[in-house]
Amino acid sequence: MKFQSHPPQKVLIIGSGIGGLSTGIILAKQGFEVTVLEKNHQPGGLTRSYTRKGIDCPVGVHYLGSLDKGQILRKFFDYLGVSAAVPVERMGRNGIIDRYIFGSHDDKIFDLPPGLEAYEENLRRTFPEEAAKINKIIEPIHQAAGQLHSLDLLYADVNDFSLLDQAQSFGTILDDLQCSPGLRSVLAVPSNWIGVPLSDCPAFYHNMALASYVSSAWRLKGTGIDMANAFARRLRELGGKIVTGAEIDRIMISSRLVTGVGLKSGEQLKATLIIGAVHPKVVLNMLPPGAVRPSYRQRISNLRDTHGxxxxxxxxxxxxxxxxxxxxxxxxxxxxxxxxxxxxxxxxxxxxxxxxxxxxxxxGxxxxxxxxxxxxxxxxxxxxxxxxxxxxxxxxxxxxxxxxxxxxxxxxxxxTPLTIRDWVNSPGGSAYGVLRSTGQMLASALLNRTSVKGLYLAGQNALAPGVIGTIMGSFSTVKLIIGPDSFKKDICLT
Ligand SMILES: Cc1cc2nc3c(=O)[nH]c(=O)nc-3n(C[C@H](O)[C@H](O)[C@H](O)COP(=O)(O)OP(=O)(O)OC[C@H]3O[C@@H](n4cnc5c(N)ncnc54)[C@H](O)[C@@H]3O)c2cc1C
Structure with a gap:
């Protein structure tokens, strides 16, 4: 039984990155009439690779985490119906998924192995004097992995307050434990890589990011173009439409209700449900003056972003x-x-x-x-x-x-960051969108809802970046739209 009655409700999605396409697929499966509007001439946003001298060059997908059976991204891909169409190969068959090289020579190396247990063991072997500290650090990472793969964050009835224990910055935790510079530098890599300095990175964010990747790591067998096309094809199979070369420059509103979008070309499209799968600042600039409260406008305008x-x-x-x-x-x-x-x-x-x-x-x-x-x-x-x-x-x-x-x-x-800025409309060329730091935890929370009826946000800024974070954001936006009961009843991700 689907949420939608007849005739199906029309939804316009702005942006065809992995956020826009996955949100479109979920809604199309729920019976919505989906149209994705993309400013570029090809769908896919950052997922899409490009070709130079006949060689495929990746942009936003160098690796993927958690695609083993029972793990979060595999559950997402299976639900979306793209697992077979996005062939991947496992990293770490030789025992290494990442090699960290410190200093000016390759004499200080730490190899990140696949699997949390192996990671823990490697930390203990490299820093034998800090075993007790490692225990304290690893425990919440195990917990994060459990929550991630069981999809607690999407299905839990109440907010999971256990995460609040980990709202402290990961850097502060390492300070309190008095970790050695060596251990600290190894543990600092994931947060720096996702664009949040260690001292500002909420521990749960670090733990989720690390757990999602160490659980199992993969690379595309094909190209980012293939991956983007697989998502686009799946949406079309489900009856969705993708219109490329369609740059949206305004969202139309009447009495606090969305009524449609205006394209740069001057064309207008009507809908009472619109999802901006682009940066919230971009959506804000599309809204007429007075459409949202000044406090919301200020909150979104002042959001700090990750670097390019x-x-x-x-x-x-x-x-x-x-x-x-x-x-x-x-x-x-x-x-x-x-x-x-x-x-x-x-x-x-x-x-x-x-x-x-x-x-x-x-x-950048x-x-x-x-x-x-x-x-x-x-x-x-x-x-x-x-x-x-x-x-x-x-x-x-x-x-x-x-x-x-x-x-x-x-x-x-x-x-450069300017290339990314112009390619996908990411403010300042930010790679991972809104900075998920301890300093702006409240300002960056619940970004997928707005005070305009019928207007929602998706994409990497809704919840978290990366392919996993972005698709999780798509599910959480759909949950907002159809309500938690219908979500639980109709969307089965096991
Ligand atoms: C260099 C780099 C490397 C990365 N590597 C990895 C990695 O290895 N693994 C991983 O999991 N994640 C990685 N990421 C992050 C990941 O790529 C992103 O989190 C994810 O792709 C974001 O998807 P999205 O749909 O939110 O945004 P986008 O892919 O940016 O999509 C937004 C879309 O909206 C369109 N758009 C913008 N404005 C308008 C408008 N006005 N009208 C119509 N359309 C509009 C854009 O053209 C774009 O197609 C990387 C990111 C970068 C930048």
């Missing part, structure tokens, strides 16, 4: 630099063990004989791109191209210290 990234995509010789079945993090730390700089490397087959693709991701360094802040992608000129090239060369030199000579390396693309 700079990326290099380069072809390297596959004989001297074979594919690595794990991610590599190069980390600079201060004397206390806090991370001051981070480079992420992935070396994967390119599909072209003799060469592999090395992707390097690192901090906003200050480098200030002269081009008011320009748009493709129209930034030679100075910008040169600045990107210089920064990419600097990063390649750094990479050579880890991987040895990269002679013959060919840079096939680079992107």
């Amino acid at each position: 990234v700079f990326a290099v995509q380069a072809l390297i010789n596959s004989n001297s630099h074979p594919e690595r079945p794990y991610n590599i993090f190069k980390l600079d730390t201060d004397r206390r063990g806090n991370i001051s700089d981070l480079q992420y490397y992935q070396i994967r087959r390119s599909g072209k004989k003799g060469v592999n693709l090395m992707s390097i991701l690192t901090s 360094r906003d200050e480098l791109w200030v002269p081009w802040l008011r320009t748009t992608s493709g129209r930034r000129g030679d100075g910008y191209r040169q600045a990107k090239e210089n920064h990419a060369r600097y990063l390649v030199k750094k990479a050579e210290k880890l991987f040895g000579s990269l002679k013959g390396l060919e840079i096939i693309d680079t992107y």
Whole structure:
């Protein structure tokens, strides 16, 4: 029995990232008449990869967590009906999913293995004097894994107050335990990687992020284009529509009720249910003055976002630099063990004989791109191209210290926070959207609801970022729309 009666209620979803597409699939399965509106010419947002010189280059999906049977993302994919259409391969078959390299040489290494027990064991082996502290740190991570995979966060009848115990910052917990700089630096990686400094990262957020990935780690067998297309195809199979090249610039409202959207082209589309699967600041700018209370406008406008990234995509010789079945993090730390700089490397087959693709991701360094802040992608000129090239060369030199000579390396693309800003409309080019920090825990809570009747938010800013966090946000937005009872009755994720 579906929530919808006849005729089906029309819903317009703004944005075809994994957030918009998954929300669309869930609602289409519930009998809604779904139309997804996308400003770009292809669906998928950050999920979608792109091609340079015939080589597929990833953007927002380098790995996926928790796709083993019974784990959270597998349950999501099975419900959405995309598991078979998004083939993946398991990372960590050689016992490593991430290699952390500290300092200027590769002499200080910590290997992150798959599985929480193995992770715990590795921590104990590396820091034998801190076993008691490790016990205290690991216990809540086990708890987070249990809550994650059992979908407590979506189905629990009452708010799960056990999470409040973990609202403290993870950095403060490590301070209280007086962890050594070495242990602190290892434990600091996940929060830094998701864009929240250790000292501001709520412990439950760190624990969920780590648990979701250590539980089991995967890479796409195909491309991000394939993944985006699989989601889009599934939505269409269920009767949903995706309109590309449709940039929305306003949401129409009458007596605090949504009535439709206006496209940049001037066209208008009517609906009494609208979901903005884009950043809340973008949705706010679409609303007419007076549509929401000044306090809401102020709260959303003042939200701080995670930083953007700079990326290099380069072809390297596959004989001297074979594919690595794990991610590599190069980390600079201060004397206390806090991370001051981070480079992420992935070396994967390119599909072209003799060469592999090395992707390097690192901090966005906003200050480098200030002269081009008011320009748009493709129209930034030679100075910008040169600045990107210089920064990419600097990063390649750094990479050579880890991987040895990269002679013959060919840079096939680079992107900056400005690229991401223009590609998916992410304010300031933020990679993971709203900063989920202890400092703005209240301001960033419950972002999927608004005070305008019929208007909801989805996407990575609704609940949490990453493929898992974003899809969890989609389910939680649908729960708001159809109500918790119908959600429990009609949406079975086992
Ligand atoms: C560099 C990078 C690496 C990442 N790596 C990983 C990873 O390895 N694993 C992982 O799980 N997560 C990763 N993430 C995070 C993950 O990609 C995101 O959390 C997720 O894809 C966000 O999906 P979304 O639907 O919220 O947003 P988006 O993918 O940004 O989708 C929003 C869509 O809305 C469209 N849009 C915007 N404005 C309008 C408008 N006015 N009208 C119509 N359409 C509009 C955009 O064009 C876009 O298609 C990474 C992110 C980045 C940036």
